Amino acid sequence: MVALIKILKTAPWSARIGMFMVLVTLVAAIFAPAIAPFGETEIAGDVWLSSDSTHLLGTDSLGRDLFSRLIYGARNTISIAFLITALSFVFGISWGFLAATVGGWLDQLISRLIDIIMAFPTLIFALMILSVVGTSIPALIIVIALLDSTRVFRLSRAVAMDIEVMEYVEAARLRGEGIWWIMRHEILPNAMPPLVAEFGLRFCFVFLFIAALSFLGLGLQPPTADWGGMVRENAGAITFGIFTPLWPAAAIAFLTVGVNLVVDWVLYLASGLKE
Template sequence: MQVLVVLAVALVAFFGVALVSRAALRTFAPAHQKPTFRDMPLTASFGIAVILIYVLVAVFAPLLAPFKESEVVGAQYLPWAAPYYLGTDKLGRDMLTRLIYGARNTVGIAFATTALAFTVGSILGIWAALVGGWLDQWLSRFVDALMAIPALIFSLLLLTIFGTSVLSLILVIASVDATRVYRLARSVAQGIVVMDYIEAARLRGEGKWRLIRREILPNAMAPLVAEFGLRFCFVFLSISALSFLGLGIKPPTADWGSMVRENATLITFGDITPLLPAGAIALLTVAVNFVVDWQLHRASGLKE
């Protein structure tokens, strides 16, 4: 019975957030964008609302958190009660505060990592497709060799060698994920570089960077944007997994993956506190996928 009540509340919350979000987007969007938001599905509006909430929480974490990020405020594993509304962890730190700061650290590092991987992978992929020849072959075979190694094992190996600082974490995961972006960007660009307008631009004497910036990139943007959302989810989950294993974001920095590991003992006592950071990870992943699905549907030109 309790499960049915929880599911009913979750369903009502989903539709409520989705409807309010879609109404707000239709009201405040620029005139030329209103038709787009008028036809958007409820799942996409829900995803946009959730992403916006996460961004606001990450940006205003110091104002929203009741305590400092690493401040010990009470005894270990205090129950949910004021002023510790989600209890305390194994060191006596406020869980609500850690959850709020985790949005800034986990999501921020995941976004920076995805942006770096995407910049490097897409530029190299498009450049290889445009130039071709030995450069394309050398880069593609190198990427194939890296992709043959399981991503998590490769990340664990590199982090063991270079350390587990935030900079090392970003560079290692970006290097691993850039290979996936490279393959997609190269594949999309290979279908574009054979078009007549690319040949016409070459005959006009346009350089390679201008071809990439003015001709190829705008026409490859739709699948690349969708891939950015999916790649963000994978990076986000990878960072959380590494933190859970103890090789991600280092304490005392708040991170959702390490929060699950540090408080996992509570699950054996029927306390759902360790599931809160796990739920935050899952909710953001689902929200991003909702928006990505909507963008892919729009880019495909298909109609309901």
């Protein structure tokens, strides 16, 4: 804990700003019921009302309080994006480490299967699968996690192949340690810095990917609050000079910039460079 506090004190202002932006979003997501003045689906007034003391950001296309929808949208979008990212890392790291450690025909088999999946544009592939299996939240999580794990596989395999030839790994093999023991105790701890940084980047990609799917109508389905879906639901307001859809778009940009500022700092720490 002391070491962590010391590292945080040495963080540049860009990283501190990023942590503040992420913290604000997390607090809103965790305490959504206490912060939001109205319910997630509650009709609170007329359609597309302007900002006032009752509705801080106005209302949406159905008369729901936009500020409350943004708060609940943070909870829904962030929680699902985090779960998808975590699952993609479990899948990607497991297969990547296994391919690098075992090698041979297993490495070739897994790598070629990943190449086939990555040959398809991710968004088109996801749209095709979701249009067949449906747009339920479990289907959305599994489909995106599997597609995103291909990118994690590539990184984890490359990192594991560099570590796998080290002397301490060879020593573990000579001691008779099994593959899973070597992966857990030798490769994983030494591969953590680049994987932690990649987790932040992949979270951003997944977060934006969910927003894109929701904007296209195949992400989180109404009446669930979702920032990408909120942009789509209120897109027509722009025609009348009402900037309601810009608020969820700004929220997406706010969180993305914050996470990237923190990830840039983590990458700097992992690189071992000194000012």
